[in-house]
Amino acid sequence: MSSMFRSFIAVVLTVPVIFLSACKDEQAQAQANPPESETAARVSVVTVQQRKVVVFDELPGRVSAFRTAEIRPQVSGIIQKRLFNEGAEVDRNEPLFQIDAAPFSADVEASSAILARMEAELLNAQIKFDRAEVLSSQKILSAESFNNATAALAQAKANVAEARANLTRRKLELSYASIRSPIAGLIGQALMSEGGLASSSATTPLAVVQQIDRVYVDIRQSSMTREALEDLVSAGESDDAAKLPVQIFTVAGKLYEEPGQVLFSDMSVDAGTGSVGIRVEVPNPNRQLLPGMYIRAKVPRSIHPDALTVPQEAVLRDPSGRPQLIIVGADKTASRRNVQVGSLVDGQYMIVDGLSAGETVVVLGQDRIQGGVKLETVPYRPVVAVNKS
Structure with missing residues (x-):
């Protein structure tokens, strides 16, 4: 092999080695001096503030009409007409x-005739009394006759x-032959048709009218919960619990557009369940x-005037299941802290212990945080669900 060919081979083998060495030097330099944009982890944070929180119990209830009137006859007779449309x-x-x-009209005519006869007898008794009074003043009529005339006049007046x-x-x-509705509302099925005998002593109504432009919802709540809420109200730490709105959900689970208001609670506790009845007007x-x-x-269960809350996404769990929050310090570094959580209300956890007002908590981006790395914080904005219906 010629010396020129051996020199060419040596050069070809040396170039990759130099290239690889240069790449390693560049990687080491990049690790030692990372770009400025990669020095800070970007996270969403929220600054905790005190606010009033009302914790609710979701309880089953049953709707009842605001007013109900059973249509019953006050006189007995044959029904000639039904004058309404069902529903x-x-x-x-x-x-x-x-x-x-017709029978009642006849009774009215007979009573009118009797009244006319009584009025005629009264007129006759009045004439006799007037004559007796004149004769008695002239000492012509005896006292007994005058007294009889006076009694006859009184009897005629009676x-x-x-x-x-x-x-x-x-x-x-x-x-009463015309049966009328005592209230305004929706009328249901007619329970007797034309030709039926309506009796004033019957136990079954002819129909039922219900006023439902407002309704009652009857529910039952734990007596201990109710007592604690009333104690909080009486201590002046909250407004009247009866003034708090009660949210209603339909059978399909949809939120009813009109909130209800608590009217009163029963005075007695159910011995079997330990609950009290609550009536809500809706x-x-x-x-x-x-x-x-x-x-x-x-239904309101408890009221917290100065509660600290964080979004549900901010709460993490350690391997043993204890809740934790990532707190952002003044130097923009993060630290984990064990906390005690309370109720979850509208996607917000109440923090019972381990957090103070004014502290900053990481909500999103916890997986980007590394020990000692400074954070780039942006305000947390909750996602608002869009109703496409």
Whole structure:
């Protein structure tokens, strides 16, 4: 092999070695002096502030009508007409059924005739009394005769009053032949049709009218929870619990648009469950909530005027399951801290112990944090769900 060829081979083999050596030097230099953009881990943070938090219990409840009226006849008779459509809105004092009024009209005419006769007898008794009074003043009529005339006049007046009251009663019975609704609301099924005998002593109503533009929701809550909430209110640490809104969820799980308000609690505790009944009034302008419907209600359980909360995403767990937060110090470095968490309310954990107001907590980007590395912090912005319906 010639000396020129051996020199060429030596040069070819030397070039890769020099190239690899240069690459290693560049990597070492890059590790020793990383770019400025990679020196800080970017994380989302939130500064903790005190705020009022209301913790709710989600409890089952049942809807009942604001007012219910059973339509019953006050007189007995044959039903001639049904004057409403089933399931329709009816007004207060609107006629619903018409009972055959002929017998009651006859009674009114008979009572009117009796009253006329009594008034005629009264007129006769008044004339006799006036004559007896004149004769008695002239010492012509005996005292006994005058007394008899006076008693006859009083008796005639009483008969007229009785006849007039009887006529009023008969007119009232005639008006009862038209059965009216005592309240405004929705009327249900007619439980008796035309030709049926309506009896004033019957146990079954003719129909039922329910006012449901407002409804009640009856729920049961633990007596201990209720007592603790009332103690907090009485201590002046919160507003009246009855003024706090109660959120209602329909059978399908949708949030009802109108919040309710607690009216009162039962005075007695159920011996079997240790709970008390609570009545909530809920506006129902669209008649969406119907009597007998089962719903769920979020009822206040406790009130915390100065609570510290962090987003749910900020809470981490160590290998033993203890909750931790990553706190950002004044030097923009992070440190882990064990905390005690409380209730989860609207995606926010209440921090019972281990955190102070004004401290900064990492919410997103915890996996980018390395010991001693400075952080680039940006404010945390929660994701707002968009309703596409």
